[in-house]
Amino acid sequence: MSVDLEHYLIVGALLFGIGLYLALAKRNFVGVLMGIELMFNAVNLTFIAFSRFGDAAEPLTGHVFVVFVITVAAAEAAVALGLAVLVYRNRETIDVNRMNLLKW
Amino acid sequence: MEDTGTIVAFWLLAALTVGSALGVAAVRDLIRAVVLLITSFLGVAGLYITLSADFVAVAQVLIYAGAISVLILFAIMLTPLASRDNAETFLQVPGLLLAGLVAFTMGFVSLKTDWSVVERGGFEETAAEIGEALLSKYVLPFELASVLLLVAMLGSILLVRPEGSSAEE
Numbered sequence: 001m002s003v004d005l006e007h008y009l010i011v012g013a014l015l016f017g018i019g020l021y022l023a024l025a026k027r028n029f030v031g032v033l034m035g036i037e038l039m040f041n042a043v044n045l046t047f048i049a050f051s052r053f054g055d056a057a058e059p060l061t062g063h064v065f066v067v068f069v070i071t072v073a074a075a076e077a078a079v080a081l082g083l084a085v086l087v088y089r090n091r092e093t094i095d096v097n098r099m100n101l102l103k104w
Numbered sequence: 105m106e107d108t109g110t111i112v113a114f115w116l117l118a119a120l121t122v123g124s125a126l127g128v129a130a131v132r133d134l135i136r137a138v139v140l141l142i143t144s145f146l147g148v149a150g151l152y153i154t155l156s157a158d159f160v161a162v163a164q165v166l167i168y169a170g171a172i173s174v175l176i177l178f179a180i181m182l183t184p185l186a187s188r189d190n191a192e193t194f195l196q197v198p199g200l201l202l203a204g205l206v207a208f209t210m211g212f213v214s215l216k217t218d219w220s221v222v223e224r225g226g227f228e229e230t231a232a233e234i235g236e237a238l239l240s241k242y243v244l245p246f247e248l249a250s251v252l253l254l255v256a257m258l259g260s261i262l263l264v265r266p267e268g269s270s271a272e273e
Contacts, residue, residue: 002111011121014122018126018203021204024199025200027193044164045148054221054222068249071249073168075255077172078257
């Protein structure tokens with residue numbers, strides 16, 4: 001028995017599913033953000049797994065891509081949490097059920 | 105990857121990662137959810153090490169387990185009157201169905217596909233090669249990423265600045 005590419009891909013799929021559920025179903029905006037971060041992690045894990053096992057001329061390209069994904073995720077987290085604080089300051093809540101200003 | 109240590113490490117880390125991610129969804133208190141999220145990030149960093157991706161593993165610990173989780177904790181602390189509970193919206197059942205379906209489909213496809221796997225063994229060290237690639241082939245995205253980080257930093261400072269305070273005063 002050994003650990004192959006498929007094992008890592010299944011861990012990535014499970015992690016992506018949990019993150020998707022969090023992003024769709026959580027009421028708190030911060031919970032939604034946690035789901036998005038988990039999905040980023042799942043995708044990064046898949047990139048690294050393919051980089052390690054896949055048949056490619058330059059296998060480290062996957063690592064470079066992951067470095068860029070981490071950078072963009074950090075920028076996204078900073079802006080999204082700033083937005084959460086701003087919404088809280090104006091509406092006294094970050095419940096996504098009650099952010100319904102655009103609803104008629 | 106035939107040695108016993110890697111196999112044991114993989115299964116332990118996979119259980120830790122997926123288990124604490126499930127805990128983030130199940131636990132009722134948001135602070136506890138953040139702690140479980142950090143555990144999940146550390147588990148992913150361990151999985152990177154089993155894939156011999158040393159640079160990315162250290163970056164994961166620094167940026168995800170360090171910076172982003174502290175940012176999330178800050179956001180929770182700065183919204184004190186918002187409900188601390190981690191409840192679901194009316195989308196819980198459809199969200200659960202959709203997430204299960206997506207995870208099942210991806211798992212099924214990854215099992216059924218005949219990937220062109222090559223027996224290469226682990227990388228010796230990755231940091232030097234990643235650095236060279238970033239400064240030669242990928243230098244334009246690298247510079248764009250630094251501009252993006254600067255803009256995001258300025259944007260979030262501008263967004264959360266208290267009302268009435270400005271640079272002129």
